[in-house]
Amino acid sequence: MKYKIRKEKNGAYLFNCENGKVQFLPEDIFQSIKNIINCRIIYPKIPLEKLPEDCFSAPSKVYIELTRKCNLRCKTCYNKAGNAFDKELSKKKIFQILDELAKAGTFEIRFTGGEPTQRDDFFEIVDYAHKLGFFISVGTNGVWSKNLLEKIAASSVNMIIISLEGPEEINDNIRGKDSFKKAVNSLAYLSKHTDKVLRINTTLAKYNINHLDFVVKLADKYKIPIINTMPIRLNGRSFEFLRNQLLTPKDYLKFIKHIEKLRKTYKVNIQTYFDVLGKRSRWLENQTSLINKQTCAAGVEACVISSSGNVYGCAASNPVDIKMDKKIRSMFNAGDVNKESLMNIWLDSSRWKIYRNFKLNKSKACFRCKFYRKKCFGNCFVSSFFSSGKLNSADPYCFAHLLKHSEVDKNG
Numbered sequence: 368m369k370y371k372i373r374k375e376k377n378g379a380y381l382f383n384c385e386n387g388k389v390q391f392l393p394e395d396i397f398q399s400i401k402n403i404i405n406c407r408i409i410y411p412k413i414p415l416e417k418l419p420e421d422c423f424s425a426p427s428k429v430y431i432e433l434t435r436k437c438n439l440r441c442k443t444c445y446n447k448a449g450n451a452f453d454k455e456l457s458k459k460k461i462f463q464i465l466d467e468l469a470k471a472g473t474f475e476i477r478f479t480g481g482e483p484t485q486r487d488d489f490f491e492i493v494d495y496a497h498k499l500g501f502f503i504s505v506g507t508n509g510v511w512s513k514n515l516l517e518k519i520a521a522s523s524v525n526m527i528i529i530s531l532e533g534p535e536e537i538n539d540n541i542r543g544k545d546s547f548k549k550a551v552n553s554l555a556y557l558s559k560h561t562d563k564v565l566r567i568n569t570t571l572a573k574y575n576i577n578h579l580d581f582v583v584k585l586a587d588k589y590k591i592p593i594i595n596t597m598p599i600r601l602n603g604r605s606f607e608f609l610r611n612q613l614l615t616p617k618d619y620l621k622f623i624k625h626i627e628k629l630r631k632t633y634k635v636n637i638q639t640y641f642d643v644l645g646k647r648s649r650w651l652e653n654q655t656s657l658i659n660k661q662t663c664a665a666g667v668e669a670c671v672i673s674s675s676g677n678v679y680g681c682a683a684s685n686p687v688d689i690k691m692d693k694k695i696r697s698m699f700n701a702g703d704v705n706k707e708s709l710m711n712i713w714l715d716s717s718r719w720k721i722y723r724n725f726k727l728n729k730s731k732a733c734f735r736c737k738f739y740r741k742k743c744f745g746n747c748f749v750s751s752f753f754s755s756g757k758l759n760s761a762d763p764y765c766f767a768h769l770l771k772h773s774e775v776d777k778n779g
Contacts, residue, residue, distance in 0.1 A: 368500070370406035372397070373425065373472035376418050380427070380658075381406075382474040387502040387525060387564070387655040389427060389474060407500075409472035412710070419716045421667070421723040425471035426713060427656045428669040430479050430506075430682060431461065433489065435674050437482040439508050441542045443532070443570045445603040445683050446673075448481040455674040456704075458488050462495055464672065464709055469499040471710050475656035479506040479682065481674065484515060490522060497523035502656065504528060506568070509553035510546050516553055526564040526655070528595070529554055531585075533569070533578040541574070551585065558589040566593040571639075572612035576622055579629070579637075586635045596639040598764050600683045601753045613763070620766035641765060643742045662729070662744045666701070666722025670713065676705040678712050680722040683749045721748065721758055728758045736767055 371382045372392070379397040381390045381404075392400070401408055411424040418424050434455055437448035456464075465476065476496050483489060483505055496503050502525050509529035511519065519527070531554075532538040535547040542550075557565055569575070569582055579596070586594050598614055599605045614622070623644050626637045630645070657664045666680030678701045679685045685699060698721055702712035712718060721728055733745035746762030754763040 368405065368407055370404060371409065371472070371474065371500070372401065372404075372406050373409045373423075373427075373474075374411065374415070375424050376415050376420075379408075380423075380474075382427075382502075382656060384474075384500065384502055387475060387504070389656050389658065391658060409470075412471070413714070419714060419723075421716055422713070422719065423668055425468070425473055425710065426668060426670045427473060427658075428475040428477060428664065429464075429468055429473055429709075430477045430669065430671040431456075431464070432479050432481065432672060432674045432682070433461075433483040433486045433492065435481040436485040437480055437508070438485060438510055439482070439543045439546060440604075441508070441530075442604050442608040443541055443572075443599055445600055445605060446481075446685060447603045451481070451485075452675050456672070456676055458492060460676075460704070461492055464704060465496055465499055465501070467709055469501065473501070475502040475504060477504040477506060479671075482508055482510075484511065484519070490518065493522055493524055502526070504564075504655070506530075508542065508546065509550035510543075511549065511553055516556055520557055520561045520563075524563060526566065527557060528566040528568050530568045530570070531582060533575040534581050537575050537578060541570075554585075554589050554591060558591060564593075565589075565591045566595060567591055569594060569596045571596050571598045571614060571619075571622065572609060573614060573618070574609075574612055576614060576618055579622070579626065583629050583633050583635050583637065587633045591635070593636045593638065596637065598640065598750070600747075600750055602683060602685075602749075606753075616764060616766040616769055619764045620769050623766070640747070641743055641762075641767075643738045643767070659744055662725065663747065665749075666719045670701070670709075672704055672709070676703050678702045678704060678709065680719065681749065684722075726759075730759050730761045730765075732761050732765075732767070738767065 369384055373380050378394045379392045381392050411418060434451050435448050436451035440449055484507060493503060504526035505524050506528045529550050531550055532541045538547040557563060567586055582594060599609055627644055630637060657668050671679045671682045679699055701718040716723055728748035730746045733739045739745050748758040750762055751760045752758050
């Protein structure tokens with residue numbers, strides 16, 4: 368079936384299972400098409416009036432970390448992946464979670480790690496998710512053997528996201544020797560032998576801020592339609608190795624101006640934060656299963672299940688080794704799927720205050736900014752917290768205060 372519709376308190380969301388994109392349906396539109404369009408309609412298990420006001424009836428996207436095991440030791444890794452945990456979610460437990468999410472109306476499952484393909488039952492889990500009708504995406508380093516590459520190309524995965532930091536010397540310094548050649552080989556093979564959606568993820572820092580042209584040209588060469596760029600967060604190995612590599616707001620503004628020029632030359636869709644200088648925001652318009660209108664999706668539209676079963680709003684909000692007391696560390700963790708169902712955790716907004724309470728996690732500057740909720744969903748509270756100790760402090764990368772009135776008037 369091509370479409371799914373998930374009913375919400377007000378209106379509904381229409382999901383295209385083939386391209387992975389979602390569209391909001393106002394109540395009158397939903398009522399007019401629900402008996403016409405050939406689709407599966409999913410209603411919440413509890414009465415609509417009892418649903419929380421501050422989140423969707425079910426997460427539209429769930430990131431499932433299959434293992435912490437990884438074949439690389441990237442300096443940017445926010446969860447210090449390398450070795451598997453002693454106790455990670457069993458295949459049976461993952462299947463139970465997938466069953467629950469299919470019934471609740473989740474649209475997309477993203478398998479991550481560590482390196483998700485390091486798990487022996489990776490393809491069994493992918494096949495099971497496919498049978499349940501999920502749009503399946505995989506976040507990976509792309510450093511695979513020939514046999515694994517061919518199996519992934521033939522699999523039922525819909526979207527593959529491979530991380531690349533820039534030219535070979537820069538990439539391999541961050542991600543490990545020969546990782547560039549192997550990742551590019553995977554991208555080249557997949558672009559030629561599959562029709563899967565391909566994306567490159569690039570972490571932004573001082574070491575590669577002037578090398579995005581290389582990544583864009585590479586994406587253009589292999590007809591990879593999307594590059595997603597994300598500034599580093601000081602968590603995990605980045606806290607250990609890259610504290611002197613953070614961009615300043617001035618750096619980020621220069622970067623945004625440059626990608627506006629690249630977009631005029633290349634067809635590649637370059638996504639990034641604070642994308643406010645163009646006529647429209649590529650970030651807000653080009654998410655797959657997410658809407659992202661008021662804030663980022665963390666804890667409102669999406670969540671992460673770690674390989675040990677802990678539930679977070681986003682992967683970057685899992686404090687790995689930042690020194691903080693247990694009370695602060697626990698505020699990021701909404702629950703444990705080994706002890707209760709994911710939907711029980713999701714529908715209890717008291718566990719998600721730091722993700723869903725905008726007064727708690729949004730900077731006052733965001734509420735005064737003309738871009739907020741139009742071209743920008745405001746400060747990343749994870750970046751704010753790790754840089755200042757406060758969830759609602761100004762985002763360390765925001766450059767709105769540097770814009771001249773002429774730039775705002777021309778592009779706003």
